[in-house]
Amino acid sequence: MAVTENGKATSHTPTTARVDRFRGHDYYNVDDLLETEHILVRDAVRDWVKQEVSPIIEDYSERAANPRHLVKGLAEIGAFGPSLPEKYGCGGMDEISYGLIMQELERGDSGVRSAASVQGSLVMYPIYRFGSEEQRMKYLPKLAAGEFIGCFGLTEPNHGSDPSGMLSNIKDDGDAYILNGAKMWITNSPIADVMVVWAKDEEGVIRGMILEKGMKGLSAPEIHGKWSLRASCTGELVFEDVRVPKANILPGVQGLKGPLSCLSKARYGIAWGVIGAAMDCYDSALRYSMERVQFGKPIAGFQLTQKKLAEMITEITKAQLLAWRLGTLANEGKATPAQISMAKRNNVQMALEVAREARQIHGGMGITNEYPCMRHMMNLETVLTYEGTHDIHLLITGMDVTGINAFK
Amino acid sequence: MKLLVCVSKTPDTTTKVSFTDGDTAFDTQGVQYIMNPYDEWYALVRALELKESAGGTVTIINVGTADNDAIIRKGLAIGADDAIRVDAAGGSAYFVAKQIAEQAKAGSYDMVFFGKETIDYNGSQIGAMVSEMLDMPFISYATKMDMAGNTATIARDIEGGQEIVEVDTPFVLSAAKGLAEQRIPNMRGIMQAKRKPLNVVPAVAVDEKASIVSYALPPAKSDCRYVDAENMDELVALLHGEAKVI
Ligand SMILES: Cc1cc2nc3c(=O)[nH]c(=O)nc-3n(C[C@H](O)[C@H](O)[C@H](O)COP(=O)(O)OP(=O)(O)OC[C@H]3O[C@@H](n4cnc5c(N)ncnc54)[C@H](O)[C@@H]3O)c2cc1C
Numbered sequence: 001m002a003v004t005e006n007g008k009a010t011s012h013t014p015t016t017a018r019v020d021r022f023r024g025h026d027y028y029n030v031d032d033l034l035e036t037e038h039i040l041v042r043d044a045v046r047d048w049v050k051q052e053v054s055p056i057i058e059d060y061s062e063r064a065a066n067p068r069h070l071v072k073g074l075a076e077i078g079a080f081g082p083s084l085p086e087k088y089g090c091g092g093m094d095e096i097s098y099g100l101i102m103q104e105l106e107r108g109d110s111g112v113r114s115a116a117s118v119q120g121s122l123v124m125y126p127i128y129r130f131g132s133e134e135q136r137m138k139y140l141p142k143l144a145a146g147e148f149i150g151c152f153g154l155t156e157p158n159h160g161s162d163p164s165g166m167l168s169n170i171k172d173d174g175d176a177y178i179l180n181g182a183k184m185w186i187t188n189s190p191i192a193d194v195m196v197v198w199a200k201d202e203e204g205v206i207r208g209m210i211l212e213k214g215m216k217g218l219s220a221p222e223i224h225g226k227w228s229l230r231a232s233c234t235g236e237l238v239f240e241d242v243r244v245p246k247a248n249i250l251p252g253v254q255g256l257k258g259p260l261s262c263l264s265k266a267r268y269g270i271a272w273g274v275i276g277a278a279m280d281c282y283d284s285a286l287r288y289s290m291e292r293v294q295f296g297k298p299i300a301g302f303q304l305t306q307k308k309l310a311e312m313i314t315e316i317t318k319a320q321l322l323a324w325r326l327g328t329l330a331n332e333g334k335a336t337p338a339q340i341s342m343a344k345r346n347n348v349q350m351a352l353e354v355a356r357e358a359r360q361i362h363g364g365m366g367i368t369n370e371y372p373c374m375r376h377m378m379n380l381e382t383v384l385t386y387e388g389t390h391d392i393h394l395l396i397t398g399m400d401v402t403g404i405n406a407f408k
Numbered sequence: 409m410k411l412l413v414c415v416s417k418t419p420d421t422t423t424k425v426s427f428t429d430g431d432t433a434f435d436t437q438g439v440q441y442i443m444n445p446y447d448e449w450y451a452l453v454r455a456l457e458l459k460e461s462a463g464g465t466v467t468i469i470n471v472g473t474a475d476n477d478a479i480i481r482k483g484l485a486i487g488a489d490d491a492i493r494v495d496a497a498g499g500s501a502y503f504v505a506k507q508i509a510e511q512a513k514a515g516s517y518d519m520v521f522f523g524k525e526t527i528d529y530n531g532s533q534i535g536a537m538v539s540e541m542l543d544m545p546f547i548s549y550a551t552k553m554d555m556a557g558n559t560a561t562i563a564r565d566i567e568g569g570q571e572i573v574e575v576d577t578p579f580v581l582s583a584a585k586g587l588a589e590q591r592i593p594n595m596r597g598i599m600q601a602k603r604k605p606l607n608v609v610p611a612v613a614v615d616e617k618a619s620i621v622s623y624a625l626p627p628a629k630s631d632c633r634y635v636d637a638e639n640m641d642e643l644v645a646l647l648h649g650e651a652k653v654i
Binding site: 023036037039040041043044047048051076077078079082086091092093097101 | 599
């Protein structure tokens with residue numbers, strides 16, 4: 001079947017374009033806790049995902065191709081930096097709306113959500129929060145409009161969970177700094193126009209800076225061979241004596257709290273986002289189990305299937321309440337990084353388990369691209385690891401409740 | 409140009425329909441509502457396109473209770489300028505038409521848009537009634553519409569073909585598939601919608617002329633029977649004896 005991207009026919013024929021029969025699930029009437037605006041936001045993004053993402057995502061994932069044409073639509077709908085001020089071309093929305101946008105995007109695919117997370121929380125947010133007014137006006141409207149694609153460079157080949165050990169460094173050279181080093185696992189680096197990069201100055205203090213594609217000495221090779229987040233582009237960033245004008249340094253922050261505050265934003269979005277992936281798997285499993293007949297009755301009628309479904313919806317419901325409460329705290333400016341860690345860790349693990357159980361309910365069909373479960377499951381392996389691994393978030397909670405650092 | 413778009417709230421298309429109160433009322437328990445797609449996708453969007461090309465304002469109107477504000481806000485988020493909600497718990501098509509006609513008269517609109525029908529009751533009555541009450545021409549089932557000055561050229565689907573109608577403003581129109589394409593509201597629109605006026609006005613008194621006596625569900629579909637392709641005699645016997653269609 002020929003598939004179209006924004007009306008244009010693609011050059012090849014994808015193997016499948018399944019009909020998206022998704023319906024949201026709200027066992028505890030969490031909708032009653034939301035405002036009209038939130039429901040509008042959620043339904044709008046849900047409609048957009050059904051229209052633009054569902055018909056193409058299995059194909060792009062299978063080919064490990066980046067559906068770059070979605071950037072325009074993501075910008076039009078307002079998925080880039082929705083909670084930043086309208087003055088910069090952003091949405092001016094609250095944190096719950098932001099969370100619901102992430103939920104619906106990840107219902108489509110974690111890779112699509114990642115693109116929005118990186119652009120909004122890891123690129124636009126630090127420019128807004130730590131940048132000068134000039135930097136904001138220069139970059140934010142274009143990033144919001146999708147004219148620029150951004151990436152965020154923190155992780156290094158030898159420093160993942162321990163970013164404070166980073167080796168990337170800058171040396172003063174008059175009106176510029178000279179940047180050397182390398183970053184690894186950077187979402188969208190090969191296609192990025194703008195890069196927010198973290199490196200140490202001569203005093204060993206972490207500084208944030210804005211790089212632009214085409215700077216001399218800057219390259220961004222793509223990382224191939226991923227079995228996860230295949231519809232998202234990942235690469236390295238290599239800096240060989242890159243001259244970074246001093247005007248490109250983010251003036252408002254020094255130290256690890258710079259990148260960590262961005263990660264808090266993105267992790268918050270992930271805590272919501274993965275509920276979408278989980279709901280998609282549950283929704284598909286519920287429908288499949290009612291339609292698939294074995295031993296003369298729908299497999300939904302067997303206790304073992306019901307156990308799976310009942311546990312899935314229970315866990316999804318708990319995750320929804322956790323996210324909603326976290327969103328309420330975030331709106332009041334009271335959500336702590338440790339609270340965000342707890343929600344990220346719990347909800348990602350929940351989604352991964354739901355995806356695995358849902359995959360089982362689909363039997364052999366579950367491993368194919370006729371159903372979304374296996375794709376979500378593979379994606380969620382990345383989500384479990386990036387933005388702070390599952391275990392690192394546990395250590396954060398551990399440190400928060402005991403006051404004792406168990407990292408080193 | 410002043411455009412009025414009438415929008416109603418309908419159950420989501422996947423709703424399992426059931427009735428209460430001795431089959432005289434629709435059971436709203438657990439039902440999710442949407443804006444009637446013919447109103448949203450075709451009537452509202454075509455009105456917005458006209459405004460975008462020729463200037464003017466688009467007002468949406470709904471007859472209902474505060475529960476309907478969510479779909480009204482959606483209409484504003486998609487791009488309408490303001491909204492009127494006639495505060496009433498509903499009533500017959502005649503009741504609703506009276507309310508809309510009252511507001512339409514007061515606002516002296518150049519065009520009044522309806523969806524061709526609502527996807528729940530499929531009445532297709534209100535547009536025609538309103539046009540009669542306003543003494544304006546009514547063009548139903550419009551699938552295409554072009555404006556030149558004050559004259560609209562409208563294509564409408566008729567059995568086995570198309571009819572092309574020319575009409576001067578003011579007029580009333582009902583929109584069918586093809587008139588426009590669905591627009592998904594964006595975040596900016598949703599934020600702006602919060603600041604757009606939604607005027608709640610009281611209903612006028614109406615003498616109801618009809619009431620619903622009861623509802624019934626269509627008979628449940630019976631099981632699908634498979635007949636071996638080799639066994640035509642059995643198929644013929646079933647079609648004749650059981651299905652009684654031959
Ligand atoms: C697809 C993808 C996209 C990504 N995008 C970005 C991006 O855009 N920008 C960016 O900066 N980074 C990005 N990352 C990097 C990601 O954040 C890191 O992979 C992550 O932080 C883990 O680092 P690491 O892979 O080096 O693993 P390591 O830190 O080497 O961890 C390996 C294992 O050791 C465990 N571990 C480490 N320290 C401890 C400890 N103290 N106690 C107990 N266990 C420990 C970890 O939990 C993990 O299980 C991305 C990663 C992936 C896979």
